Amino acid sequence: MNDTPATMMAAMGARARDASRTLARCPTAAKQRAIACAAESLRGAGPAILAANAQDMADAAAAGLSPAMLDRLRLDPARVAAMADGVAAVSTLPDPVGAVIDETRRPNGLALARVRVPIGVIGIIFESRPGVTADAAALCVGSGNAVILRGGSEARASNAAIHTAFVEGLETGGLPRDAVQLVATTDRAAVGAMLAAEGLIDLIVPRGGKGLVARVQAEARVPVLAHLDGINHVYVDASADFDMACAVVVDAKMRRTGICGAMETLLIDSNFGRVGGLVSALADAGCQIRCDPADQRLMPWNDLSDGVDFGVEYLDAIASVGLVEGIDGAIAHIAAHGSHHTDAIVAEDAAVAERFLAEVDSAIVLWNASTQFADGGEFGLGAEIGIATGRLHARGPVALEGLTTYKWVGRGAGQVRG
Amino acid sequence: MNDTPATMMAAMGARARDASRTLARCPTAAKQRAIACAAESLRGAGPAILAANAQDMADAAAAGLSPAMLDRLRLDPARVAAMADGVAAVSTLPDPVGAVIDETRRPNGLALARVRVPIGVIGIIFESRPGVTADAAALCVGSGNAVILRGGSEARASNAAIHTAFVEGLETGGLPRDAVQLVATTDRAAVGAMLAAEGLIDLIVPRGGKGLVARVQAEARVPVLAHLDGINHVYVDASADFDMACAVVVDAKMRRTGICGAMETLLIDSNFGRVGGLVSALADAGCQIRCDPADQRLMPWNDLSDGVDFGVEYLDAIASVGLVEGIDGAIAHIAAHGSHHTDAIVAEDAAVAERFLAEVDSAIVLWNASTQFADGGEFGLGAEIGIATGRLHARGPVALEGLTTYKWVGRGAGQVRG
Numbered sequence: 001m002n003d004t005p006a007t008m009m010a011a012m013g014a015r016a017r018d019a020s021r022t023l024a025r026c027p028t029a030a031k032q033r034a035i036a037c038a039a040e041s042l043r044g045a046g047p048a049i050l051a052a053n054a055q056d057m058a059d060a061a062a063a064g065l066s067p068a069m070l071d072r073l074r075l076d077p078a079r080v081a082a083m084a085d086g087v088a089a090v091s092t093l094p095d096p097v098g099a100v101i102d103e104t105r106r107p108n109g110l111a112l113a114r115v116r117v118p119i120g121v122i123g124i125i126f127e128s129r130p131g132v133t134a135d136a137a138a139l140c141v142g143s144g145n146a147v148i149l150r151g152g153s154e155a156r157a158s159n160a161a162i163h164t165a166f167v168e169g170l171e172t173g174g175l176p177r178d179a180v181q182l183v184a185t186t187d188r189a190a191v192g193a194m195l196a197a198e199g200l201i202d203l204i205v206p207r208g209g210k211g212l213v214a215r216v217q218a219e220a221r222v223p224v225l226a227h228l229d230g231i232n233h234v235y236v237d238a239s240a241d242f243d244m245a246c247a248v249v250v251d252a253k254m255r256r257t258g259i260c261g262a263m264e265t266l267l268i269d270s271n272f273g274r275v276g277g278l279v280s281a282l283a284d285a286g287c288q289i290r291c292d293p294a295d296q297r298l299m300p301w302n303d304l305s306d307g308v309d310f311g312v313e314y315l316d317a318i319a320s321v322g323l324v325e326g327i328d329g330a331i332a333h334i335a336a337h338g339s340h341h342t343d344a345i346v347a348e349d350a351a352v353a354e355r356f357l358a359e360v361d362s363a364i365v366l367w368n369a370s371t372q373f374a375d376g377g378e379f380g381l382g383a384e385i386g387i388a389t390g391r392l393h394a395r396g397p398v399a400l401e402g403l404t405t406y407k408w409v410g411r412g413a414g415q416v417r418g
Numbered sequence: 419m420n421d422t423p424a425t426m427m428a429a430m431g432a433r434a435r436d437a438s439r440t441l442a443r444c445p446t447a448a449k450q451r452a453i454a455c456a457a458e459s460l461r462g463a464g465p466a467i468l469a470a471n472a473q474d475m476a477d478a479a480a481a482g483l484s485p486a487m488l489d490r491l492r493l494d495p496a497r498v499a500a501m502a503d504g505v506a507a508v509s510t511l512p513d514p515v516g517a518v519i520d521e522t523r524r525p526n527g528l529a530l531a532r533v534r535v536p537i538g539v540i541g542i543i544f545e546s547r548p549g550v551t552a553d554a555a556a557l558c559v560g561s562g563n564a565v566i567l568r569g570g571s572e573a574r575a576s577n578a579a580i581h582t583a584f585v586e587g588l589e590t591g592g593l594p595r596d597a598v599q600l601v602a603t604t605d606r607a608a609v610g611a612m613l614a615a616e617g618l619i620d621l622i623v624p625r626g627g628k629g630l631v632a633r634v635q636a637e638a639r640v641p642v643l644a645h646l647d648g649i650n651h652v653y654v655d656a657s658a659d660f661d662m663a664c665a666v667v668v669d670a671k672m673r674r675t676g677i678c679g680a681m682e683t684l685l686i687d688s689n690f691g692r693v694g695g696l697v698s699a700l701a702d703a704g705c706q707i708r709c710d711p712a713d714q715r716l717m718p719w720n721d722l723s724d725g726v727d728f729g730v731e732y733l734d735a736i737a738s739v740g741l742v743e744g745i746d747g748a749i750a751h752i753a754a755h756g757s758h759h760t761d762a763i764v765a766e767d768a769a770v771a772e773r774f775l776a777e778v779d780s781a782i783v784l785w786n787a788s789t790q791f792a793d794g795g796e797f798g799l800g801a802e803i804g805i806a807t808g809r810l811h812a813r814g815p816v817a818l819e820g821l822t823t824y825k826w827v828g829r830g831a832g833q834v835r836g
Contacts, residue, residue: 021753025777104798110787112797119809120779202809223641223810244832251834335439346832357827358443361538369528369830378835379530379826380522391537391620392641393811396826408797408814409775412787414662414764416669417796 005185005193012148012181013200016121019178020146024118026175028095034173035138039088041169042134045161046080052161053130060154072128073155083131083162086383090138093382096401097144111411116404118144123194123201124385125150125216127208130158136207137166137180139385143403146179148201150194152208153186160184195220205386205398225398227363227389229313229339230260232371235330235356236278237347238271244368245272245346246281251370252344254285258315260387261342261374265310265320267330276300279321288318295323310337327352331359338362340389342374342396363388363395423603423611430566430599431618434539437596438564442536444593446513452591453556457506459587460552463579464498470579471548478572490546491573501549501580504801508556511800514819515562529829534822536562541612541619542803543568543634545626548576554625555584555598557803561821564597566619568612570626571604578602613638621821623804643816645781645807647731647757648678650789653748653774654696655765656689662786663690663764664699669788670762672703676733678805679760679792683728683738685748694718697739706736713741728755745770749777756780758807760792760814781806781813 003011023031042049053075060073075083096116103113122145126132133149140147151159163182171177183190194201195216204224206216213228234252236245252263266282268275279301283289290308291298298321308320310333324330327345334343344366345356353367364374376384376397384397394402421429441449460467471493478491493501514534521531540563544550551567558565569577581600589595601608612619613634622642624634631646652670654663670681684700686693697719701707708726709716716739726738728751742748745763752761762784763774771785782792794802794815802815812820 021777021779024779106796106798110791117779223808241832247832247834251836255835353829357829359439361439361442361535362825364826364828366828367830369828369833370835372835373528373828373833378524380524390641391823393823395823405809405811405813407780408782410782410784410787410791411771411775412785414659414665415787415791416665417673417788417790418669 005187005189006196008185008190009193009197009200012183013121013197015178016146016148016181017200019176020118020120022176023141023144023146023179026144028097030174031095031142031144032091034170034175035091035142036088037173038134038138038166038169039084039091041165041172042080042084042087042162045165046077049080049158049161049165050075050077052157055157056155063154065154069128069154073130073158075130075158079131083134086131087134087138090142090383093142093400095142096404101406108415109413110415113409114406115409116401117407119403119405120145120202121200122147122403123150123197123204123222124148125191125194125204125206125208125212127152127212128155130155130162132207133159133162133182134166135383136205136385139383139400140403141170141175141179143400145403148181148183148194150183150190156186191215192219195222198222207386223393225386225388225390225394225402227260227339227341227387230262230341231264231311231313231337231339232261232341232374233265233267233330233334233338233343234263234371235267235324235334235343235345236269236272237327237345237349237352238269238273239349239352240272240346241348242274242277245278248344248346248368248370249278249282250285252372253282253287253319254317255370255372257317259372261372262315263319263371264313265322265337267322267324267333269326269330270323271326275323282319286317289321290318291321297323313339327355331356334360334362341387342366342371344369344371423605423607424614426603426608427611427615427618430601431539431615433596434564434566434599435618437594438536438538440594441559441562441564441597444562446515448592449513449560449562450509452588452593453509453560454506455591456552456556456584456587457502457509459583459590460498460502460505460580463583464495467498467576467579467583468493468495470575473575474573481572483572487546487572491548491576493548493576497549501552504549505552505556508560508801511560511818513560514822519824526833527831528833531827532824533827534819535825537821537823538563538620539618540565540821541568541615541622541640542566543609543612543622543624543626543630545570545630546573548573548580550625551577551580551600552584553801554623554803557801557818558821559588559593559597561818563821566599566601566612568601568608574604609633610637613640616640625804641811643804643806643808643812643820645678645757645759645805648680648759649682649729649731649755649757650679650759650792651683651685651748651752651756651761652681652789653685653742653752653761653763654687654690655745655763655767655770656687656691657767657770658690658764659766660692660695663696666762666764666786666788667696667700668703670790671700671705671737672735673788673790675735677790679790680733681737681789682731683740683755685740685742685751687744687748688741689744693741700737704735707739708736709739715741731757745773749774752778752780759805760784760789762787762789
């Protein structure tokens, strides 16, 4: 092909726009049937997908990828089945498209409604885990959008096999194959072309490490839904129940340390009665403690002699720990160091907790619950395309509704403004 | 001052962020009282505002501004009173902040709600009309946001006088002056600093001509709510009532030709029985007709021998007119040439009209009503900060709700994910 990335993207974008128009007027049952067919097709294509994945794994091993990356890349029959199950689950979710957000009749008789419609064409840029291909495609189609997918070069064969199976299923179910397109080239310039595709792609969702998200946020001319950091705090108020505080803090940090909802910083009210016991509980669970060496009450557990950086997302069994002066100190600390993702308070004092919920400016704020609940599935959304920490359009876990917008629909009887 | 525009903006942004935190937790009654005080202060400052405006008018006349621009710049006692009335009206609008969008209780007992919160810091970049200062400030404060305003250099003294009166009123009402800041310099680089102010300004709303909006859309690193074009269509279906079609078409084009909701293109179903009568009605109302010279049925009214460009926003008493093959032709024409602003159908056939409403991809779609209703006041929103044709966050007229976002608030009893 002699196409430049920009001309390739223009052609894919035009096909996606056409497909998006078909999808936008597609009844719920037809979308759900096509997604169910895609799930079935993925199940049937298991051997082909595994063969393609074996090829990617061999290339990746030869290229010296890390064991962690190899594990993210690897598929096995159970993972393929889980991928198909995930797609099938999307086919049963309520359809946000067509929902009436609100309606009114104006004094002149004009009936006005705001009606949910798909966004149009979504671009997904992802790394490593080939399962994202199916998962993201199902969510986009389920919300009536066409999607252009761009996976990592290391998963090239796996992504192609999954994509082929998915669109064959869609076609069986009566939807156009162009509803889900995969960028075939692994040329990095193709990512640049997606990020510059104003008018072709309406929204970009990056799924991957911080390097990818940072590049997308820095370069994109198309709106982006994403989070860069999850520097999440648990604040333990003086009024907190000790056992609850230990349980929430240990779960928030240690259940899974590598997810974006993990706690990175523990803030303890300096008037909390059992500071040492709480820090011990976290340390005993296997967490390294980093604190300001001036904090004499925390020093016995401190694992780093030269201080603490409260702006770090460890994604590991390490926590920054600091003492603060009550709720005001906690709110000020989070405003200075947080990343607007997920922050929690443990407190028995409802007035203090309500101040935290109202004044901490994060996508998700929790009272007496672990930050590890920051997940579309846990929030009852059935799935998620990602978690957004921006302030526009959608915040927190983004699922089908977050992939829609609305239009104003007015029905009149010849009204003129006159 | 030796400040660069970037350091000036950093300082203003920090003060705005502080003020936004105060505003975000401000009860409805306190915001409404402060806005009412601002309205009162504007009334009292009438002489000072008019004196400042006289200075701007003298400078502008000396600089040779066009009569249209001079008219937009000019204030008189009635216009100042209308400005104060507009601000007072915002003080009576329902407060979107704190509204619960939806709520649920998860099987584990966690109570989750999505709660409306202010966006944070809004940047408004505007031209000519000094009234925007008061209007935009009231809408931002009313929705709990801090605002940084940047007006045109020609209205420098007027804007400063209005701003001073407004913030004195706010302060009387108990809100911080930094809730509404005006960029003092008229250096064009200050606009660039606002557009680059990621993390300081959360949303930019440009209010002015196409040149301003295009610059903002091209350069902004901050999300923008705006519309560039309003290439609005009225499609008259074969099933349309002739008298209603004439009334809607003439109003849509001629009521006010210079507003973004004005019709620019009239599409007529080639099976409509009275094509000539309809075009005559529009021409008789004083509208120039431009059509494809090959359209023999339209040629008798054609005012331009060398054809028609369906991509033009005239903002004048001129209309592009074309014949299309029914609803499919109309939908395809609008998809090819429209600007996703406001499009209307005149039809008696409900099935045809519902297809138009569903398939035309515009922020506002209307059946049997004039496109000139595209206005927040006409939609019952009480006011508008502007009309947005993007696909994310808010579409169509944007008022108080469009200046808010939401957070997820979870209340638990010690739930851990385990």
